[in-house]
Amino acid sequence: MSATLQQTSRLYSELQNEFYSSNPDLNRCGQYLATLKVMLSKISLLLPEGEINNAEALLIGRNILEIGALWSVATKDIPSFERYIAQLHTYYTDYGSLLPQSQQMYPLIGLNLLRLLSQNRIAEFHTALENIEPEQLLDNAYVKHPVHLEQYLMEGSYNKVWNSRAEIPAPQYAFFIDILMETIRNEIASCSEKAYTCLPLADAATLLFFDNRQDVMTFAMERGWQVDTDGKIYFATKNDNMVEIPSTSIIKHTLYYARELEQIV
Amino acid sequence: MSIVEQDVEMVAAEEEVDETAKNALEADALVLADLKQNFALLERAVATIESRFITRVLRTIASIRKRLNANVLSQAIQLAFPRDSPDRSKLLDYLGKESGVMEVDSEEDTREQAPILPEIDIYLNLMVMIYLLDKQELEKGVQLANETTSRLQTFSRRTLDQLSARIYFYYARFYEILGKLAEIRPILLAAQRTATLRHDDDCQATLLNLLLRNYFHYNLYDQADKLVSKATFPETAGNNQQARYMYYLGRIKAIQLDYTASHNHLLQAMRKAPQNTITAGFQQAVYKLSIIVQLLMGEIPERSIFRQPVLRKPLIPYLHIVQAVRVGDLSNFQEALAKYSDVFRADKTFTLILRLRHNVIKAGIRMISLSYSRIHLRDICLKLHLDSEEDAEYIVAKAIRDGVIDATIDHENGYMKSKVSETGVFSIKKAQRLTKPMVKMPTPVQFQENVDIYSTNEPQVAFHQRISFCLNLHNESVKAMRFPLNAHRKELASADALRERERELVKEIAEGEMDEDDDVADF
Numbered sequence: 001m002s003a004t005l006q007q008t009s010r011l012y013s014e015l016q017n018e019f020y021s022s023n024p025d026l027n028r029c030g031q032y033l034a035t036l037k038v039m040l041s042k043i044s045l046l047l048p049e050g051e052i053n054n055a056e057a058l059l060i061g062r063n064i065l066e067i068g069a070l071w072s073v074a075t076k077d078i079p080s081f082e083r084y085i086a087q088l089h090t091y092y093t094d095y096g097s098l099l100p101q102s103q104q105m106y107p108l109i110g111l112n113l114l115r116l117l118s119q120n121r122i123a124e125f126h127t128a129l130e131n132i133e134p135e136q137l138l139d140n141a142y143v144k145h146p147v148h149l150e151q152y153l154m155e156g157s158y159n160k161v162w163n164s165r166a167e168i169p170a171p172q173y174a175f176f177i178d179i180l181m182e183t184i185r186n187e188i189a190s191c192s193e194k195a196y197t198c199l200p201l202a203d204a205a206t207l208l209f210f211d212n213r214q215d216v217m218t219f220a221m222e223r224g225w226q227v228d229t230d231g232k233i234y235f236a237t238k239n240d241n242m243v244e245i246p247s248t249s250i251i252k253h254t255l256y257y258a259r260e261l262e263q264i265v
Numbered sequence: 266m267s268i269v270e271q272d273v274e275m276v277a278a279e280e281e282v283d284e285t286a287k288n289a290l291e292a293d294a295l296v297l298a299d300l301k302q303n304f305a306l307l308e309r310a311v312a313t314i315e316s317r318f319i320t321r322v323l324r325t326i327a328s329i330r331k332r333l334n335a336n337v338l339s340q341a342i343q344l345a346f347p348r349d350s351p352d353r354s355k356l357l358d359y360l361g362k363e364s365g366v367m368e369v370d371s372e373e374d375t376r377e378q379a380p381i382l383p384e385i386d387i388y389l390n391l392m393v394m395i396y397l398l399d400k401q402e403l404e405k406g407v408q409l410a411n412e413t414t415s416r417l418q419t420f421s422r423r424t425l426d427q428l429s430a431r432i433y434f435y436y437a438r439f440y441e442i443l444g445k446l447a448e449i450r451p452i453l454l455a456a457q458r459t460a461t462l463r464h465d466d467d468c469q470a471t472l473l474n475l476l477l478r479n480y481f482h483y484n485l486y487d488q489a490d491k492l493v494s495k496a497t498f499p500e501t502a503g504n505n506q507q508a509r510y511m512y513y514l515g516r517i518k519a520i521q522l523d524y525t526a527s528h529n530h531l532l533q534a535m536r537k538a539p540q541n542t543i544t545a546g547f548q549q550a551v552y553k554l555s556i557i558v559q560l561l562m563g564e565i566p567e568r569s570i571f572r573q574p575v576l577r578k579p580l581i582p583y584l585h586i587v588q589a590v591r592v593g594d595l596s597n598f599q600e601a602l603a604k605y606s607d608v609f610r611a612d613k614t615f616t617l618i619l620r621l622r623h624n625v626i627k628a629g630i631r632m633i634s635l636s637y638s639r640i641h642l643r644d645i646c647l648k649l650h651l652d653s654e655e656d657a658e659y660i661v662a663k664a665i666r667d668g669v670i671d672a673t674i675d676h677e678n679g680y681m682k683s684k685v686s687e688t689g690v691f692s693i694k695k696a697q698r699l700t701k702p703m704v705k706m707p708t709p710v711q712f713q714e715n716v717d718i719y720s721t722n723e724p725q726v727a728f729h730q731r732i733s734f735c736l737n738l739h740n741e742s743v744k745a746m747r748f749p750l751n752a753h754r755k756e757l758a759s760a761d762a763l764r765e766r767e768r769e770l771v772k773e774i775a776e777g778e779m780d781e782d783d784d785v786a787d788f
Contacts, residue, residue, distance in 0.1 A: 122522055127486045127487050127490070129616055154622075155622060156663030156664070157651075157652075158659045159656050160652070188662075192662060194662070196673065203676050246722060250725070257736075260739075
């Protein structure tokens, strides 16, 4: 047991050196992480359970998982990031009292929030928010960022979302923000379809945060917008006011009433 | 003041002391009598396997609790337990009494050498726990609670179900006050599983609620949600537990942005909870949450809620929020939020209220679109205290998309144009007539109120809801009827006699009424 632990800590320091070096080799890190995970599961630290007194071992476990999470972001592997965060959750909540607070904890929590936002999993986003102390919610730079982003998204200040790109608290945030931008662009497009009858191409470019006309044209093609020769986009006004008669549900309800009434009398 | 008068006063005071002492003794005797009666009821419950008697015993807890003291309890314990029982001295230890104090009762004790019923044993444990809780002797209480619960797990008696539910409740309560709730989670989970296997509805309901409360205490909504989706809440559980469960469900759904479901659960919680001053705390908590959920749904809660005597004071911060949302004034909203943020944090509604910000903006946009047929985006920005014109444009566009307002944006000239005025050649008067009733609408954030509601499926849905509610109610009441076993045979035989008795009774009542009338006439 202790031998594995020593081995783990040795390999961990190698991983640490590699990952935090100025130009880390992500492939090598991935190999390290894979072997480390096997080791961790051998000494049952991958998903710790019950009473564990060895704070040192716990600390190593946590640090490895933290590097793993950051590494997943660096390699743009979202499912793997999700797994690491789920594993870290036990360390942060259940064993939080045994360990010194991690430097990486809030950045990772913030990243996770941002991930949920970018995947449009708003319900889970809010559930995750409840786990964070209210003081941190508006004061901690790492947590504040996604929280504000969500607010902007809800009220529709897409402009501020766009500008928040410049204010990211950690470089890793950029990855998820970029995904988010795609979603936002589609949101804006669907809003514009409803809100405007026509829009000049140049204005559409600024609204949709495109740099040149060509991008707007391709985007417009994708969404099926009509672009006129005078350089204006015309949005087709759809009339889907037809109310369908829900015949099946009416039949179902009536049969249900008939059956119930039959039982009463 | 003369000496005589002073003397008189002192005598009077002494008499008063005597009086109170005597009163206390009498009260003690009464409590003891109540406890004894409860023992009898418990014995009967075991003999007939009827849970009704136990319900009656539990109902007296509230009234006995107020009058409880160590003396009465120790007397009751000495009465109930056989002399040499180790549990007896243990319970007395918890009360701080020595087991040999009441030697007077020894004769009575020798009579009762029969082993004590577990029901009475557990009942006494429960009473001692409640006593310790009231006396704030938490450490002792936790110890006793631990022992009692571990003992409970060795029994499998259906007549114990209701009692053990209560024991678990106080067990968790002790741990909660001491702030060690996380420790008992595995025990509660195990007990919950056992209760489910035994179809022990009371324990199941209580334990499920305790677990949810436990999770909420640490903001573990994720786990709570998973628990709820895996475990079924027994339908036959008592109203109080159901009300609690509904409240917890409402909370989970509110966090997950499922406001309609949340509102439904909260409504049920309000209706199931007893409407008296004892449950004021619960009612307040439910109303606080439900107000916020209603706001998030785009509805404005009724003003009358804030006038109810139990709710008026604690709801004041929420009233300010509601007013801000109703008018759509962002600065008012921020002010209220800043002013009462501590209250909201304590109520755990802070994060929910933070979500309201965009509802405020929506309400504001809606007000503007109703009052202006055409307005510059810059003016919207100023009116709503937004940061920039671009923001305003995006926000208005989103409001149009979400169906909050019916309007278009003219980007080149930078203004928003409401569709109502566009339709026409309306004179100003006509437009006013159209918009006026809308401004008066009690719910500012509502979607397209101009549509004739009877041309939609809405009424059908509403009717369906009511019909199925009524049918359900009927079915439930049929299910809830109780018939005594085999009683109808006896009844058949004595039906005639019964009818005879009834006739007599009617006669007596009629005569009695006349007598009363006579009495009144005499005076």
